[in-house]
């Protein structure tokens with residue numbers, strides 16, 4: 001929620017005008033900052049705001065005075081929860097930037113922001129390399145076809161290494177052609193090896209931020225540019241060659257030009273930059289930069305990279321159309337007077353509901369009547385705003401390519417398209433089949449807790465608050481337990497639920513206590529089951545078939561391709577007898593939708609423990625239909641609602657029948673998490689013993705941190721597959737920072753073991769990890785750190801027609817241990 005949205009104080013920067021003319025759209029960059037938790041996203045963003053002139057002070061996450069992390073919970077915890085949007089200028093361009101959260105519980109927050117972006121800066125911690133959540137956010141951005149730039153941060157940190165980080169990029173990210181554009185430069189003194197700047201591979205210069213580098217007031221605005229020193233030329237030349245060759249591989253003309261001179265240094269900066277831009281936008285290369293946002297080194301080149309290599313909205317729309325055949329064959333976007341995407345909805349105490357929008361085409365003007373193709377309703381955009389983190393500026397219009405806020409839209413949800421109606425007609429482009437590209441998948445909750453209103457009279461206010469909160473954050477869900485009547489809040493993890501509870505109390509004034517965190521389990525079927533209409537009287541007679549998701553469509557003879565696909569459930573669609581004739585007011589897509597939601601409702605309670613059914617596919621054949629005008633008038637339900645209800649009942653009956661015949665055909669699934677623990681050697685034994693003995697963990701690998709990313713060492717990760725290694729084209733020389741721990745003599749390029757640390761990767765039932773922070777603290781005396789993320793479904797980026805790997809079977813032993821004590 002935006003905080004009170006205090007009076008907007010125009011910083012001097014707003015003498016600069018937002019760009020809105022047609023030409024100016026080419027000077028807009030809509031970018032997101034994405035990364036694993038603590039990689040330095042907010043620190044980098046704050047520095048960008050400073051150099052862009054938005055602010056005249058450095059916001060600091062450690063002292064809690066950042067512009068972007070403005071929620072009290074964010075400042076208290078020093079982490080980003082809310083994706084904050086801000087606009088600032090750089091080199092005559094408008095950068096609309098979104099700083100996203102890195103914690104795994106807020107993955108949906110990243111997902112919906114990514115849907116509105118044209119490009120992303122992925123930040124890596126140079127002392128750790130690619131981390132678990134880096135892979136998640138990277139694949140989210142890839143799924144939306146977003147070109148990326150990598151910024152390797154924390155190069156000042158002991159143990160940071162560009163070469164090790166590059167190795168992890170090659171082996172752990174699905175990243176085409178990472179191209180190193182900068183090499184780090186350290187001071188020569190062995191006693192104190194300091195990060196000073198970079199060698200710019202494109203411009204063939206060394207850039208040093210060493211002016212007053214000892215002073216804490218050094219703001220990084222002043223740099224020295226010098227020619228590449230003699231002793232660095234060899235190292236530089238390797239990077240230059242790697243960059244030019246990577247581009248020549250992709251661009252024939254450039255390759256021909258190279259063949260004329262066979263000199264990689266002969267190309268001008270502009271020539272290479274234009275090929276880089278083109279290839280980056282097409283997703284063929286990913287420029288890699290490095291720096292230290294904390295020490296103000298390398299931030300301005302990162303801003304330059306946003307402007308120089310990431311696409312403007314026109315290029316981004318072109319890309320979107322090329323990637324989406326649905327779109328390219330239909331009405332061109334430019335023919336549509338207004339087309340925008342709602343990517344986030346928030347509630348504010350003073351201004352009610354505000355919707356974040358990304359205008360893709362046309363201009364949204366204040367007061368315009370806008371149309372929602374999902375609800376088929378029209379609403380007025382009463383107020384529109386430019387947004388600057390927690391401040392807003394009321395404006396008359398938001399033009400194509402820009403991000404803004406709209407006030408007064410009551411019925412719009414995250415993922416909705418905004419358009420206008422021409423002469424009462426819906427825009428053809430926005431018909432259901434064409435807006436599938438806007439679909440922002442909502443992940444399944446994996447964690448839950450009881451919400452206990454302080455007294456009975458607090459319940460109505462709680463429900464009102466919950467409705468608002470869930471609308472704002474669709475990755476939350478609330479239900480009422482039919483036996484205990486307790487309200488249950490479900491979300492993506494413990495932190496997600498705790499923050500949501502804080503918001504219910506502080507932002508919505510609900511008086512409610514959050515109960516013990518519990519895990520969200522699922523049930524699944526191991527055998528098919530069917531229901532043929534033999535029982536309940538209904539105007540509709542149908543035959544329903546349910547199958548485990550891992551049985552192929554051919555094996556179960558589904559005649560149609562999947563109509564609705566979501567994590568854990570696929571609706572294969574419906575067929576009908578030739579004799580069936582529906583009333584005129586039934587259209588095919590409404591029948592489809594009502595059957596789908598009916599089956600989903602029927603799957604919400606499994607016969608074993610009442611957990612929702614998961615990894616199931618379904619199809620329906622309609623045998624007969626006897627709707628008439630009398631049917632609709634005599635029933636309290638509309639015919640379509642009756643259709644939904646029939647599908648729901650059929651689903652429940654099919655499941656109950658299977659359970660009564662064969663209870664073993666059902667099993668319980670539980671959410672598993674990927675965890676990574678980094679620990680000094682001496683605590684490794686205690687940590688692994690606890691993981692295996694008490695937490696039912698499956699340990700995948702234990703690697704020596706110091707060699708895990710070593711470019712010269714053996715492949716160490718499972719993901720370090722042969723095909724990945726083939727991509728390994730260039731790794732910069734090792735010139736990392738280090739701490740001197742013994743009396744070894746040192747040479748410049750010698751690499752050092754930073755400290756004896758091990759990295760443990762494992763898969764663990766989530767239920768066993770709820771209290772793990774305090775356990776790990778005790779086991780390693782506060783010296784180990786751990787991260788947890790949802791298991792990456794390998795098929796998620798390609799097809800959801802395979803069982804999701806988030807939920808895995810629960811052993812009978814664990815069922816006895818856990819479910820006996822855990823039930824609400």
Ligand SMILES: Nc1nc2c(ncn2[C@@H]2O[C@H](COP(=O)(O)OP(=O)(O)OP(=O)(O)O)[C@@H](O)[C@H]2O)c(=O)[nH]1
Nearest residue numbers: 037038039040041042043079080102154292293294
């Ligand atoms: N040494 C060093 N520390 C840094 C650098 N950048 C950020 N940090 C520190 O790393 C910690 C995390 O920084 P943040 O900017 O909050 O990281 P984040 O990625 O925004 O974190 P979340 O939003 O919570 O995921 C803070 O203690 C920063 O001071 C850097 O360049 N060098």
